[in-house]
Amino acid sequence: MAILYIDNQPHEVTSGNNLLEVCLTLGLDLPYFCWHPSLGSVGACRQCAIKVYKDENDRKGRLVMSCMEPVTNNQRISITDVEAKEFREQIIGWLMTSHPHDCAVCDEGGSCHLQDMTVMTGHAYRQFRYKKRTYKNQDLGPFINHEMNRCIQCYRCVRFYKDYAGGKDLDAFASRNNVYFGRHEDGVLESEFSGNLSEVCPTGVFTDKTLKQHYTRKWDLTMAPSICQHCSLGCNTIAGERYGSLRLIANRYHGEVNGYFICDRGRFGYEFVNSPDRVREPMLNGKVISRNDVLEEIKKSLKEAKVIGIGSPRASLQSNFALKALVGKSNFYHGVSENEHDMAELAIKILKEGPVRTPSLKEVESADAIFILGEDLTNSSPMLALAVRQAVRVQPMKDALKHTQEWNDAAARELIQDKSGPMFSATIHNTKLDDIATETYYAAPDEIARLGFAVAHRIDNAIPDVDNYPAELKKLADQIAAALKNAERPVIISGLSSESDNVMKAAANVAWALHKKNKNTGLVLTMLECNSLGLAMMGGGRLDGAFNAILHSHADTAIIMENDLYRHGSVATVDKFLKMCKQVIVLDHTPNATLKKAHVIIPAGTFAESDGTLINNEGRAQRFFQVYEATDVIQESWRWLLNMGVNAGNERMSRWKNFEDITKAISEEEELLKGVDTITPPSDYRVAGQRIPREPHRYSGRTAMTADINVSEPKPPEDPDSSLSYTMEGYRGLPPSSLIPFFWSPGWNSVQSVNKYQEKVGSSLRGGDPGLRMLEADPKNTSNYFMSVPEVFQPIADHLWMVWTHHIFGSEELSRKSSSVAQRVPQPYVMINTKEAEQMKLQEGQTFTFEVEKHIYSLPVKINKTMPNGVAALPYGLEGMPATELPAWGIVKPVGSNQSAVSSHQQSAV
Amino acid sequence: MLSKEEIKEIDEAIRLVPYKKAASIEALKVVQQHRQWVSDESLKEVASYLEMSAEDLDSVATFYNLIFRQPVGRHIILVCDSISCWVMGHEKIKEKLSERLKIDYGQTTKDGRFTLLPNPCLGTCDCAPAIMVGNDLYRNLSIDQLEGILSKYE
């Protein structure tokens, strides 16, 4: 703590920070551009100038950049000093010499940091009377629009893209007043985090191209707090709607989860919501029917048939729970593959019964040693990859801090050079994190697990060692074990994407062994979908059980909710299952292969039209809110299911009137989900008698919106499920942290206003970061090690061990349907190593035919020299990818064998 | 493709620095020495040799005025346009050169013989005005010397 005098007023502030952070934390309005709480200071823009005085008697002072000066005790500064003010105003004057003044047509207009700062500094008159400098723009691909003339050269874009996110294809070019930010030539930005440029850029140079296609001023959006639906990390987002379509996904700051950023899958994957082929009407045997008729039809089924329900890892807790309530506990199945089911249960067991807790993403960022087992994080859990990128700086930063502060970014980077802390990556093939890995190891899943066991044994010899381990791997295991033991905060990362329980067990062993020595050990397990963990925590039968129930006629009707079974079971099994059902009832919002075979289709709401709770991989329950009410019969699955229950006379369900009732029931009935109803204030929560508005008070045109149809304005919808209103009326102050629909503060129209919502700039939101961790390991738990070391992976002649590989764009079911994301999705392929390709005389792109579980597949081959021998990888979840349960052995077929097989499977799998 | 000779020279530069990227300016100089300028293609070759992205290298290349990212003539004429040469009348020299070669600053003669560029202070202010042609410095210049100087360069 230090005392800081600002314009002669004493303030108690934290020492160690820079003056800008401190002033912003105190709620003072001090303009800035190049500083960013996550990126630190470089002192380039000179916007944050203030005066520093030597002592009380110093009247003249010295102009300094507040972002570059550490706070010292009893320091005296002035923000209001005339010279400082004049200088800050002139900074805008300079920036405006070449800025195009195109606010009226600029995507950023009205939510622009440059506009805000211009007003804040009081710069109003233009004195520059010469020609402006102009630039050519580049085509940067489907996500990001480029408008260089608006650039104010704050260098934030390259600092985020290159320095923070490890991107390689965006840079600063040329010099003097001709500096240019872009790519070397036109082309798609390669980074998986490129979308953040639209928030990092303080003006309209880098903007969201998808928003441009249905552009809306940001103040004209109806917004709600949402949770990303596209992987298991649960990044917090803001979703914005206008005229019944979803227009924008933006980051919603969360101090523990995603901080200031989200990945491109999360930001641009939303457009499936607006897709023209959305399921919008109830259907019976291919015919549109009314809401009542469909409810009647289902009432009949529930009465007459033996009904089972299949839930979904991408549906909310509420929807899964409602389905379970409707069909009865014993008839509720988790619609995930066998392997996924087992592994999710294993994950819960490890996280709950073991002694090691799961760190949040923020905590991963501060890990000083990392061991990744079997996860290509950039593709499976992108924001975790970004966190790992920050973590490798922790160790070298310790030395750098002797000479500078962490926020003094350029200086710290210079001291750190290219050093990175210990990070070991054991994956099936090369990944985008390899550039920061101390060592990489590419191997079959069982071999990855063996390395894990070897490492774990070296930390605690209660764990069996690996027999006959080759010398170089012993050395690697020694190295990893030593680095982990030396660390203060080691983190082990594994997960579901290599679908190997051995790998996960090995990871747990390593973490548990470390825990004995170091209580700060963390273990992150990633899941496949946004609510995989939540579903697993609920209990329910395996998918096989559902198939068997129908196959053995214990049941004849299936309600399948938000689940394409073809993603979770093999084509043959699912085909057979669907064929044998007397009636298939599907609730979903987006067409898929399962839905195509449904007799009854019920239009479910997407996340944007729904309220719900998800549990991320960390065990954190997080609530997403309905952004807008769908215009037609579309409703949340849980609401449909409640209606069905009531209709069918289900007494228990009849008591649940709204979201809150059902959530309370979850909390009461599901042992692992106790307290899930407390993560947001209740729906009757009001501030000064008012709701929290989903619309900013600058929202325009409401009264005219439907005037072409009817001049009398319809009553805005009521929200029975939350304390948010669907209008611009309501409480305008700071809402509780879980209810922030958008960031705004007087004078701060851009997302920079998030400073005002934080306890301390860059830390948690006021009142604590939202969400509640439902799984907390007890450090006193004993480490019940997994004791059986997997066997050596033995390639078999003419066989390949087929495994999945994940793609950020394509592997996830919903985001890949977004038109921008669709442009980045690869074509299906099978990936093998160079040696095997040579042996089979296969060139890149040639068709390779193989058989898995009696099905023949022909796919273009992709050659990757890092693929282990005897292993082949298939891209998970791609459209047109034959669905099967992997890992499994594939039998290599001679060249020229059955090539038409694939097309028949493609048909069935969408 | 980088030539053997180029690779040898670049390797020499890499030897002096702790990591390859740090030899980027030296490598650009090597390529420019051999090819007169650094084309997009050359740039990519050098970048991949130094294990950096084209962006990373071009960011450096475009910062420096003496790395040529556009084709230049066989001989570069640098006209010192800084203060002492300005006082001593460098503008007349420049005008004469422009008139004689029919090119302005930044341009190359049609026959690819000369490129004319302005250059900050050549560090020979006591002998102003001065120009450099290729590696040769000419000081205390007067207009009537220009013809003779130009004729030395093919």
Next chain:
Amino acid sequence: MEKPLTQHLRKDTKPLSLKEYEQVGGYQSLRKVMKMTPQEVQSVVKDSNLKGRGGAGFSTGLKWSFVPMNVPKPKYLIANADEMEPGTFKDRILLEQTPHQLIEGMIIASFAIQANESFVFLRWAYKNAAKAITKAIQEAHEAGYLGKNILSSGYDLEMHLHTGVGRYMCGEETALLNSLEGKRATPRAKPPFPQISGLFGKPTIVNNVETLCCLPHIINNGAGWFKKLSLTQDSGTKIYGVSGKVKKPGAWELPMGVTLRELIEEHAGGMMDGLRFRGALPGGASTDFLVEEHLDVKMDFAGVAEAGSRLGTGTIVVLDDKTCPVGFVKNLEHFFAQESCGFCTPCREGLPWIEKILNSIEIGDGRTEDIKLLEAHTRLLGPGNTFCALAPGAMEPLQSALKYFKKDFEKHVQDKGCSYSKKSKLQFTN
């Protein structure tokens, strides 16, 4: 009058070979140094009161003392031979003609801070210097002055020549470091200073060529001798130069503290016939004008500072009464605007604006408020306001021109053009 730095230069301006250098006492001081401790070397240099000749005039010994001694290798010493300040041509003489003197100085400096690697950062245009230094480094290596176990002292030092690829910014010591690292030559924030975190994040000293060339003589003759060389407080000799419309432009090594008048009237032979002295930049483009009333100012760090300018590089650019001061300053500001690295806002955007205004005034498109704008800029681009010293340096000639030649600016505006030259149609640089 002793001229330690230049007395042995060859008449034909060719570089002194190793042999020739050794014959006149070269590398004797190195032999001495190898028997001293680094601390002893540092304290002799500190006692000598040698101030950096690169422009800022910071005490060399003091600068060295910030280098941590007991840290693992590498540590670096760099000779700043970028000399791109317009009007400056003093280092060129030393580089081209006595490369061994520089090398000896560099070895001494390296030893004093226990650096094990050193670089000469030489500007591109100095082709002859590059040849001379390359050869000299090789000769020194062969003679055992460089490399492993120098003169059997157990001390190792490698030396390399790096030639730049343009940009004035490379002369700024932290930008120079970035450039040597193969990066864009933008400056770094200080602290941490290069002495702590310099080249590749390691302790580094950057010294000017002339500074380094003083070292062998200080070691040979002692701190007291060096102090006595000068006429004033600031010790040693200085290589002064004069350019512009004087009779005998040139450079001379003279005792620190000679007057401006002596330099211009005696050494430079006075103004060309028919011209009068109007003013001068005492130490390169980024220093304030001195005018007639300052002719008797002593040309050392303190003397010039007292007169409201800076000694800078000590190379004087003279403005005569037939040359337009507005055009003069415009030329300078064009230079600075071109050479801005583009990192910080005031410099990147402010300097081109200034250049445009000056151009307007020069071509007759000036307005009264333009002069106010220029004045505001000289204040707003002052020291501390920009990231590095380039822009504040650029303001020095402008602010003093506005002070001493204000009438000229006003007349340009009133007359809608320049009366110094009939043909004042300068290109409009946009």
